[in-house]
Amino acid sequence: MNEMLRAEHLDQTFAALADPTRRAILARLAKGEASVGELTAPFAMSQPAISKHLKVLEAAGLVSRGRDRQRRPCRLEPEALTRATAWIEECRNLWERRFARLDGILDELQQQAEVAEEGRNGQE
Amino acid sequence: MNEMLRAEHLDQTFAALADPTRRAILARLAKGEASVGELTAPFAMSQPAISKHLKVLEAAGLVSRGRDRQRRPCRLEPEALTRATAWIEECRNLWERRFARLDGILDELQQQAEVAEEGRNGQE
DNA sequence: CAGTTATATAACTAGAAAGTTATATAACAA
DNA sequence: TTGTTATATAACTTTCTAGTTATATAACTG
Numbered sequence A, B: 001m002n003e004m005l006r007a008e009h010l011d012q013t014f015a016a017l018a019d020p021t022r023r024a025i026l027a028r029l030a031k032g033e034a035s036v037g038e039l040t041a042p043f044a045m046s047q048p049a050i051s052k053h054l055k056v057l058e059a060a061g062l063v064s065r066g067r068d069r070q071r072r073p074c075r076l077e078p079e080a081l082t083r084a085t086a087w088i089e090e091c092r093n094l095w096e097r098r099f100a101r102l103d104g105i106l107d108e109l110q111q112q113a114e115v116a117e118e119g120r121n122g123q124e
Numbered sequence C: 001c002a003g004t005t006a007t008a009t010a011a012c013t014a015g016a017a018a019g020t021t022a023t024a025t026a027a028c029a030a
Numbered sequence D: 001t002t003g004t005t006a007t008a009t010a011a012c013t014t015t016c017t018a019g020t021t022a023t024a025t026a027a028c029t030g
Helices: A003-017 A020-030 A036-040 A047-059 A078-121 B003-017 B020-030 B036-040 B047-059 B078-120
Strands: A063-065 A074-076 B063-065 B074-076
Touching (some): A003 A020, A003 A047, A003 A078, A003 B003, A003 B020, A020 A074, A020 B078, A036 A047, A047 A063, A078 B020, B003 B020, B003 B047, B020 B047, B020 B063, B020 B074, B047 B063
Antiparallel strands (some): A063 A074, B063 B074
């Protein structure tokens, strides 16, 4: 439990990562918590726009938020990043295993060719 | 060279990965080349829709295509996957280094506290 | 050549996304 | 209470996305 939810979660996570503003926000948060205002400052963009981006990041589980007086400090949730890399790595492993198999087959063919060659040349 | 292009490339890659049909296509291609027709078969979706998805994957550098008679076999390009994980890992490393620093600070405070305690207790 | 198969392109629609400004809410300060 | 700061929400616009059907192109077959 549960394939469907897992897929949906990956949808949201990768979609969240597809926006450069959101990646910049994550990179900033990797250095430590920050308030919405602090996250807005570096961008030529309104505060509501950043609030929306944060909502997307939060929905994807990449960010969570606390409360400090009027501020809503945001922090990175690195486990969501882990789930994203896990999918990619699974995909790449499949690919690499395929080559391992191909190598095995090539080795076999190579051996057979050598045996046939020896047979034809007599000994040595 | 070149930050802007690199960012744009990540945009395309993560956006490509955000769609479950496209992830399924990549997972299929991880097991070996396939034609457009073979990729279309498993989905309740028209062939033009799959051609469009392939175009997105190709633009992101995740897939490349050859020619075999009338077929245009698609194959996975795992290096684009590598670039995606690289960004994520960089982000996570930043985060982990932050904790390493925090641990260092905590160790220091701990030591200071111990020294202070010893001072107060006289020897031992 | 005519017909078939594999894929791509065009034109369109419906819905989602990313931004805007204006306004509402929540927490605090005097 | 009144005012201020920090953030969220609403309403709207523009652009992008994912699908559709119909049609075009390209490569092969007889």
